[in-house]
Amino acid sequence: MDALWGAAPRPPPPGLDSSESPGSTPTAARRLRRPPLPWARFSSWLECVCVVAFDLELGQALELVYPYDCRLTEKEKTSICYLSFPDSYSGCLGDTQFSFRMRQSGGQRSPRSMDDDDGYNKGAPVTLQRETAHLFGYVYFRQVKDSAVKRGYFQKSLVLVSRLPYVNLFQSLLNLIAPEYFEKLVPCLEAVCNEIDQWPPPVPGQTLNLPVMGVVIQVRIPSRVDKLESSPVKQFNQENLLPAPLVLSSVNELDLFRCFQPVLIHIQLLWELMLLGEPLVVMAPSPTISSEMVLALTSCLTPLKFCCDYRPYFTIHDSEFKEYTTRTQAPPNVVLGVTNPFFIKTLQHWPHILRIGELKMSGLYTSYKTYLHKDKTLIKRLLKGIQRKRPSEVQSALIRRHLLELTQSFIIPLEHYMASLMPLQRAVTPWKTPPQIRPFRQDDFLKTLEHAGPQLTCVLKGDWLGLYRRFFKSPNFDGWYRQRHREMTQKLEALHLEVICEANILTWVKDKSEVEIVDLVLKLREKLIQAQAHQLPVKEETLRRVALYIDTVIGSLPDDLQTVLRHP
Template identity: 85%
Template sequence: VRIPSRVDKPGSSPVKQFNQENLLPAPLVLPSIHELDLFRCFQPVLIHIQMLWELMLLGEPIVVMAPSPTVSSEMVLALTSCLAPLRYCCDYRPYFTIHDSEFKEYTTRTQAPPNIVVGVTNPFFIKTLQHWPHVLRVGELRMSGDLPKQVKVKKLAKLKTLDTKPGIYTSYKTFLHKDKTLIKRLLKGIQRKRPSEVQSALLRRHLLELTQSFIIPLEHYIASLMPLQRAITPWKNPPQIRPFRQEDFMKTLEHAGPQLTCVLKGDWLGLYRRFFKSPNFDGWYRQRHKEMTQKLEALHLEAICEANIVAWMKDKSEVEIVDLVLKLREKLVRARCQHLPVKEETLQRVGLYIETIIGSLPEDLQTVLHHH
């Protein structure tokens, strides 16, 4: 067993292996030790899976009221996992109690609830979290031979302190229409006594494809903001990534929108507009921007390696040459610290370049730079 490190990505295999492990297959990094039975978790809300997916995508505050910590935790984790491969960037508490330090913050009515999914079991929360916009009340999760009774969407005003029936208490109106074919397929699976893990796989694939249909246009657009490789020259700072303009992105949807990969109809534009205001968009954009910046850095290092450094140095002053040494050193450190996507060979060549440049300088400067 190998504990994953910070640089490992869920669902991927680590690149580096120890010598004694070379004969073994590369270990797979699991996002979680516990693989959720998604179908069992979502059984009572299958017909509302579209709504729940949208609420999670938009990072809406949700309370899950359950009869036990197990059900509460499983439902919260199922909800947070339904956006894969998009990372859920909001907070979530699978089991929240009145003793938690944020209790006051979450129950106060003087400010809007935070972007978080909270799982609770204490009936006391029905009253204290009544002001939250979305409350999912579920009963015990039981597997049966038939589709369990589906909870209804109800108005928040109907959330009573005592004897609150299972349901989704919200005034949220979905942007997209329900996918009736998914429900039919799952129903058929129940009738044919299909194993729960197969049903879960169907459900997971549906959610995955839905998320991908939503995210692919964003990925295409953000990729177009990357400067062209020919614009990257060795002796100038790499060009800037162009800013993400929401309206420009919206214009691309007519020809390259989710409709190309998803049959679901609805107000996709409205969904994107709401998504732009969510922490999930912010998290996705920051991550992509960071990756693109690192890619630019890597391409710049490669451009430096391919340049004729001796020719560049001919008409340069000592100040300019020393400045280049310091900048290249800084780039090397950054490349190693940030694990930039650069070949080790490239980094070694940059190191040799630095030595070559220092070697061309007067001895006193060489001494200073070697000790710097």
Template identity: 75%
Template structure:
């Protein structure tokens, strides 16, 4: 787990005095301890967040990262969470020594969907928090969190894992956690396309790691029927997908508007009664764009103690492209200048449909006790899909399972995103040089530039109306999309993939040509240049960046050896040192 999945941290709330040096460390055997000042507005005494245990002990976090994790691992005083609750957060990585996970990124990311790749600049935090009355504690409450920090966005898997570990950890503390982590250390690294059995605490979690070649609606893995010494596995339907219908209960009538806001990378504040609701709703929102990668910043749970608080709340510049999940109503006052604010309450039913938030003008944001609603002046470009809402209401009336409702909602969003992206993909493919224009001994032709006006003209005959029944101002939506971080992210990714494809086709063309014939009238400089270029392409291919067959790689290596063998001995010694 240390190298492949993440790091576990145990934290607690304690009465105490403000430490002289926040972030100071004390050796704690296989872990370490640090403390951060935690001001709870509704409390009249000082509270410390104590980071008690870290596993593996050699994992290093900067003081700033430790402080952020401490603050984000406990609900603020406005949440009033009693009992057990789980939620997620995401923090920016700071400078300093980096984790060893980076060594495994290239292999995993090459096969993983873009939305599930490891992030080099952020950590995900998965929290299991318990708050229960305890007269033996000075504050009157037992308050502890077990946190798993990872660069993998596997919220479903890690929440299930913490659900097994945390209750035992709260009762037995370090010895239990150390034994569990020894088990997890034996888990295989996540490999896209593979189904893994992950034993922990007498239970086997069975999960399939998604691959970028999966079909959009891949069915969950079935329990294996062959004999095994392990217990019958608990099959998780997904490592990352949340229950969309549960998350979107109060905003079902506004799903398409929210989808557009996510597509355009608009700033959005989500205020919910608890960290669990806030973080789940934010994660559900950013998942709306799958398979398109969400290229903006997002923080499933965010507090006023976060190191980026000033950066996100400044009024001297336009609001950043970020989705924030919060529980403190103070943010409504602080971020009144933001263009979109979504406030939701506890789930309630109104007839056959969960009570829906209303669409309201931002000018209605006046006080901290502002009523639930979507406060925005944004006017959706596409007409609402009334048939979808009708299906979901009918499902509620017939008491359909929630996973069935979620599947219907997810399929709608997936089809909507595909309908929007397919014309872009078709136009981008038309910019690729023809294969017949790629010759062995010349530099490959360039990918033609993306011209927005040409693309918009192509929509008349190849637009989303071919695959989507929704009417509306598709042209206006594309124009705004071109200005968003998501277009830039999508275009860079596709251009990089096409460039790699060009390099692969060029390598194949060279390997299909007769190198001896080519070398007859070539100077030593030209032959050396060919050797260096072929070696560069081999390095790219071996790093999974070029889509080429193994036979092509072997032939390229043979060509390199042939070319070097034709050179004088002194040049051979330079190109192939002993």
């Protein structure tokens, strides 16, 4: 039995009701008894809201963090200060919106934060999962002349800090609250945060009504089981929502056509650079343009997750500045958005530089040669759309569909090969460790392409084999493979639990020693805890049957052992 399912059992997870046995599942009633932590709903959307102001003596200074008990490290506070102001070269007068992304620098998450036990990451597309090591900042910056200020200008940023890559939702939210905040200041911000704390949590697949400042934002949270195509949000409960809601077509999608219009002829080349995780710097005249372009580029691979680092807006004050600008080693796998002309010289050794926003200087500087031939039909359709003044959202939909089909054509053969590595269902038996997933052999995969390659779904010709070989060396392949392997392992574990439930456990117990039976109880308990902790794809009915099995097996033991096992 020792070799049955590996490691010794872990203690039950914290939060298990003391009246529950570790082998049982918490009922809905028991879960309801646990009061939500303060700001728990708020934290399912945002980490905090920050206000950054310009101080004549200190420079950028963090004026306010709300909720007040939010635990940001000093390093994070400094980063937020620098990343929340456009570079002085940008000359942004009036109101400016942009985004940034930064590493979380140690420190604990606030205890009130909802972790992924809420099931969000399990149901969300991999491209929209909550980040664990990074924070996003959504910025609304205002710079206007003000004679009452020594410097002659009012300069302040309102920043939403979140782990969710919901750029469209949070920038729309800022559009509503920032102008009001700049007029009414802190009381207005507290009221808004309290409203957000009443929002339902983001649940993949649900369309939510999110009230704030007399407006209802209506948005659908994408799910990983969605059909991948652009479709507008279906409005609902209209009769109960007065005035009419602000309906967002997406939580995260940008206007791809507007972003890519200066570089339409390079779209396919840029897609390959993103697929291969190549180092790329985007040089733009403002953080708005740099951040939108970086986010548009990293979204090119949907539904494949971009697994490299990316910084929609990066400054010379960033803690990674030396790491990214050193010439002693090759540039890291990162996409940087910059606005300071200083970077033109500092990053000139980077292999791919995209300059946008200045007509005379716009262009892509690279020696990269594409593996695939250019799709001239897409460019022709987009150029014809410009001539006919086709709406930007229609042009964006064309680009998005083209990139989606390109990515799917590339990834489907990998998915098929990966599925072939899964052990057969009949190989999973109740009293043995589940069989291993067979190793991914690159040469074996490449041999499958002749009959099951991308040419079945994509008209593009070119060196697909060369592209796959290069892809295997990228962080994107590593990230995709780890994710798929984890999902397949969980599926095997779930299948193992179901097979155990179908077995005649009492027959097995009859000729076993007490030690073996106790070992079985502990192993089953561990399996149950694992199913709950890792949210294995197991039906509630299966979990109930495993808990019943545990009780049945314990009931076959002497009273003293029963007491020990029921009250560990």
